[in-house]
Amino acid sequence: xxxxxxxxxxxxxxxxALSGVSITLEPGRVHALVGENGAGKSTLLKILAGAERPDTxxxxxxxxxxxxxxxxEATALGVRLVFQEITINPSLTIAENVFSGQLARFxxxxxxxxxxxxxxxQALLDTLAVDVSVAQPLSRLDLGQWKCIEVARxxxxxxxxxxxxxxxxxxxxxxxxxxLAAMRALGKRGLVVAFVSHHxxxxxxxxxxxxxxxxxxxxxxxxxxxxxxxxxxxxMVGRDLSRGxxxxxxxxxxxxxxxxxxxxxxxxxxxxxxxxxxxxxxxGIAGLKGAGGERILEIAAGVVRPRSGGVTVxxxxxxxxxxxxxxxxxxxxxxxxxxxxxxxxxxxxxxxLVMAKPPRRGPFFDRAKARTMAQAMIARxxxxxSSEKARSGSLSGGNLQKVVLxxxxxxDPRVLLLNNPTRGVDVGARTEIYRSLREAAKxxxxxxxxSEDLNELIGLSDRILVxxxxxxxxxxxxxxxxxxxxxxxxxx
Amino acid sequence: xxxxxxxxxxxxxxxxxxxxxxxRRDDIRRFFPILLLLVLVAVFSxxxxxxxxxxxxxxxxxxAVVLLVAALGMTFVIIAGSIDLSVGAIVALAALVAAxxxxxxxxxxxxxxxxxxxxxxxxxxxxxxxxKVPSFIVTLGAMVVYRGIVLFFTRGAPxxxxxxxxxxLYSGRTAGIPHSVLIAILLIAAAAVMLNLTVFGRExxxxxxxxxxxxxxxxxxxxxxxxxxxxxxxxxxxxxxxQGARAMAATAQLGEGLELDAIAxxxxxxxxxxxxxxxxxxxxxxxxxxxxLSNGMNIVGxxxxxxxxxxxxxxxxxxxxxxxxxxxxxxx
Numbered sequence: 001x002x003x004x005x006x007x008x009x010x011x012x013x014x015x016x017a018l019s020g021v022s023i024t025l026e027p028g029r030v031h032a033l034v035g036e037n038g039a040g041k042s043t044l045l046k047i048l049a050g051a052e053r054p055d056t057x058x059x060x061x062x063x064x065x066x067x068x069x070x071x072x073e074a075t076a077l078g079v080r081l082v083f084q085e086i087t088i089n090p091s092l093t094i095a096e097n098v099f100s101g102q103l104a105r106f107x108x109x110x111x112x113x114x115x116x117x118x119x120x121x122q123a124l125l126d127t128l129a130v131d132v133s134v135a136q137p138l139s140r141l142d143l144g145q146w147k148c149i150e151v152a153r154x155x156x157x158x159x160x161x162x163x164x165x166x167x168x169x170x171x172x173x174x175x176x177x178x179x180l181a182a183m184r185a186l187g188k189r190g191l192v193v194a195f196v197s198h199h200x201x202x203x204x205x206x207x208x209x210x211x212x213x214x215x216x217x218x219x220x221x222x223x224x225x226x227x228x229x230x231x232x233x234x235x236m237v238g239r240d241l242s243r244g245x246x247x248x249x250x251x252x253x254x255x256x257x258x259x260x261x262x263x264x265x266x267x268x269x270x271x272x273x274x275x276x277x278x279x280x281x282x283x284g285i286a287g288l289k290g291a292g293g294e295r296i297l298e299i300a301a302g303v304v305r306p307r308s309g310g311v312t313v314x315x316x317x318x319x320x321x322x323x324x325x326x327x328x329x330x331x332x333x334x335x336x337x338x339x340x341x342x343x344x345x346x347x348x349x350x351x352x353l354v355m356a357k358p359p360r361r362g363p364f365f366d367r368a369k370a371r372t373m374a375q376a377m378i379a380r381x382x383x384x385x386s387s388e389k390a391r392s393g394s395l396s397g398g399n400l401q402k403v404v405l406x407x408x409x410x411x412d413p414r415v416l417l418l419n420n421p422t423r424g425v426d427v428g429a430r431t432e433i434y435r436s437l438r439e440a441a442k443x444x445x446x447x448x449x450x451s452e453d454l455n456e457l458i459g460l461s462d463r464i465l466v467x468x469x470x471x472x473x474x475x476x477x478x479x480x481x482x483x484x485x486x487x488x489x490x491x492x
Numbered sequence: 493x494x495x496x497x498x499x500x501x502x503x504x505x506x507x508x509x510x511x512x513x514x515x516r517r518d519d520i521r522r523f524f525p526i527l528l529l530l531v532l533v534a535v536f537s538x539x540x541x542x543x544x545x546x547x548x549x550x551x552x553x554x555x556a557v558v559l560l561v562a563a564l565g566m567t568f569v570i571i572a573g574s575i576d577l578s579v580g581a582i583v584a585l586a587a588l589v590a591a592x593x594x595x596x597x598x599x600x601x602x603x604x605x606x607x608x609x610x611x612x613x614x615x616x617x618x619x620x621x622x623x624k625v626p627s628f629i630v631t632l633g634a635m636v637v638y639r640g641i642v643l644f645f646t647r648g649a650p651x652x653x654x655x656x657x658x659x660x661l662y663s664g665r666t667a668g669i670p671h672s673v674l675i676a677i678l679l680i681a682a683a684a685v686m687l688n689l690t691v692f693g694r695e696x697x698x699x700x701x702x703x704x705x706x707x708x709x710x711x712x713x714x715x716x717x718x719x720x721x722x723x724x725x726x727x728x729x730x731x732x733x734x735q736g737a738r739a740m741a742a743t744a745q746l747g748e749g750l751e752l753d754a755i756a757x758x759x760x761x762x763x764x765x766x767x768x769x770x771x772x773x774x775x776x777x778x779x780x781x782x783x784x785l786s787n788g789m790n791i792v793g794x795x796x797x798x799x800x801x802x803x804x805x806x807x808x809x810x811x812x813x814x815x816x817x818x819x820x821x822x823x824x
Contacts, residue, residue, distance in 0.1 A: 327710030344701035355709045363690045
């Protein structure tokens with residue numbers, strides 16, 4: 001199977017998502033669609049998969065016209081889509097998830113033949129070379145394995161093309177590796193495989209071919225290895241990023257007493273831990289999920305209470321029984337899940353920006369002051385929104401994350417706790433977030449950042465702690481001189 | 493562990509519709525309650541000349557007051573994403589306390605009536621917020637308990653109120669306008685100010701919009717929730733006082749089923765049970781719709797045994813039109 005799309009255009013209202021994009025997907029090759037948020041890569045993929053229809057342009061499969069009107073029609077023609085979101089239903093079994101929608105295939109005398117279904121599901125999972133047994137409960141598996149179950153679901157209809165819409169967005173690098181391995185396996189079997197990503201490491205790891213999109217137009221097609229990371233990145237962003245994603249570290253660190261200190265702190269999921277962050281410092285924390293990094297943030301934020309040990313902020317003991325106590329001590333917390341923990345998507349940008357500390361006159365909300373505050377924060381963080389009154393859900397992922405960051409900075413914090421501050425954020429918004437963080441640090445903010453993006457930890461942090469087995473395994477005082485491999489060695 | 497996994501959703505691509513069609517639909521949604529109210533008024537006044545007479549309108553207003561006052565508190569509860577099934581029972585409890593104290597306290601019986609309402613709400617709120625029991629269950633149990641307390645003390649017999657000053661103030665009229673209506677207007681104003689202009693009102697909306705987000709942003713969710721239930725109880729205290737004054741007695745059956753009418757009034761007014769959004773104006777319209785529907789059906793002489801069928805259908809119809817399905821992923 002060979003898919004050729006020609007001159008595809010698609011608009012949403014007045015926004016042109018795609019204009020005249022052509023692409024050829026060859027069997028047996030893993031094809032990456034690369035671009036920033038809003039570049040049109042997901043729209044293109046959804047058109048290929050039948051989830052969206054193009055305004056103009058045509059698609060052909062092996063020379064035959066192909067114009068699916070729905071996902072189901074595309075499936076019938078052998079093209080399957082794996083979504084960005086998790087679509088596993090945790091109350092079903094693994095096999096039921098694999099065959100969701102087609103359980104009737106395993107009907108025998110009116111009942112469901114569980115054994116046959118489990119065998120068939122196991123066979124599909126085995127072709128992906130993932131270590132998943134259908135007998136396992138879903139809750140024991142990680143998100144990467146969940147995603148592989150979704151791939152098995154796609155394979156259950158025997159497709160000849162599988163398209164992945166930013167499917168690693170919610171995965172950490174170890175979980176993502178399993179999914180990438182599965183993609184490679186599909187490519188080796190001669191299927192058409194295409195995926196949307198803005199993760200350069202992923203692209204380097206699996207793509208044979210890549211198409212870079214920017215602002216709805218194609219920048220070009222490239223073979224793997226033709227471009228280096230900087231080359232890909234500058235073509236995605238459309239400007240030269242050779243000066244780097246990350247702002248320069250200050251020549252001299254701000255001297256001063258520690259702003260946040262942990263002294264032998266223990267908690268569920270954290271062995272005795274001591275650390276300190278000084279004003280002006282960005283302390284990065286690396287580690288696998290559950291290694292203790294997130295727990296450190298949660299303790300400082302008042303989400304989780306320590307069992308023993310002491311936490312001080314600004315030299316005074318911190319007693320944070322609830323997150324409200326943390327915020328009251330001017331410790332701002334940016335949680336890991338943007339839309340379920342960070343902000344209310346149905347509320348306006350203003351509502352979210354001032355939520356942590358609404359300006360007030362007595363019991364009354366000071367609307368005028370809130371507007372001034374929100375507008376100032378929108379300007380400071382370069383948040384792209386029609387106005388402060390816009391519904392937050394209308395913003396792109398990178399701009400949503402800027403709103404969450406703005407909410408934190410709006411309280412004029414002493415300590416800023418960040419959990420994966422740029423997850424699912426494109427390169428352009430990323431550089432702006434990094435710049436804002438460095439500027440805030442220069443003004444004396446102490447920043448503690450947990451991240452699964454090792455590149456980001458190395459590029460932005462002044463110091464890195466590596467967590468392993470719920471304790472600090474290593475401390476790296478000169479991140480500029482370290483490498484991702486060196487950090488991974490400490491982590492595992 | 494579930495906290496580390498993103499919410500499980502299908503793909504939720506919103507289908508694009510031409511902008512004008514969408515805004516027209518939004519307009520219908522927004523203005524449906526007032527349209528419905530106008531249609532009801534038009535239909536009933538055409539069917540019976542008595543309907544629009546000043547006297548009947550005052551009766552409607554008086555009938556609406558108890559429901560409306562209870563629904564004001566319910567609006568806060570529902571916007572915060574909770575529910576309060578105990579309002580009917582708290583109304584009965586407050587009426588009982590008012591009746592029992594009116595002889596000795598006269599007009600000041602309002603104080604114990606409101607206190608008992610607030611106390612009942614406080615208990616609800618504490619169990620919901622601190623005990624982490626869903627509000628549906630807590631207030632379902634509370635409904636039975638509070639009603640049981642009323643039954644226990646009254647032994648099923650009505651307690652009459654005959655203190656003249658009390659009855660004059662709470663169920664009398666000035667220039668033909670019932671005092672209860674004036675009191676309700678004050679309470680409406682207070683509720684509207686609280687919901688729209690205070691930090692508390694914003695916190696209520698934030699909790700309904702996303703409780704975990706609100707918590708992680710430093711809102712003291714427990715305190716706000718308790719305050720919401722106290723507010724609901726307080727409103728029920730006032731509703732019980734007014735209902736007792738109007739009936740000149742407290743009975744064990746007083747306010748039965750009021751919780752469902754109050755929920756219906758809030759929802760018909762356009763406040764979804766999923767929380768996060770809602771308005772006092774909507775609740776006023778909702779309470780008027782429900783009251784006018786009952787009153788009008790009586791006035792035009794509709795078979796009383798048929799009336800409930802109409803009432804239920806109107807409730808579902810109005811939610812069918814007003815609900816914003818774009819914003820609610822899953823309809824339970």
